[in-house]
Amino acid sequence: MRTVFIPCMNCGKQQTNNHSFWFVCNTCGFRICLSCLNHQKGPHGGQGRKCGQCTFGFMDGPKKLK
Numbered sequence: 001m002r003t004v005f006i007p008c009m010n011c012g013k014q015q016t017n018n019h020s021f022w023f024v025c026n027t028c029g030f031r032i033c034l035s036c037l038n039h040q041k042g043p044h045g046g047q048g049r050k051c052g053q054c055t056f057g058f059m060d061g062p063k064k065l066k
């Protein structure tokens with residue numbers, strides 16, 4: 001698998017796609033790194049597994065991106 005760098009959508013820090021600690025919202029696709037899980041910026045006050053960007057989203061992970 002090719003390694004590419006992907007920016008965290010919360011803090012902007014770049015991680016590789018095979019970094020195994022991504023969390024991705026199952027509703028809006030918001031993608032964050034592990035260290036942002038409890039520090040999400042967003043209109044819906046994301047904390048932990050609750051997505052900060054949408055109303056009912058759940059952060060799925062940790063997982064690698066394809």
Ligand SMILES: [Zn+2]
Nearest residue numbers: 008011033036
């Ligand atoms: Zn981050």
Ligand SMILES: [Zn+2]
Nearest residue numbers: 025028051057
């Ligand atoms: Zn979401």
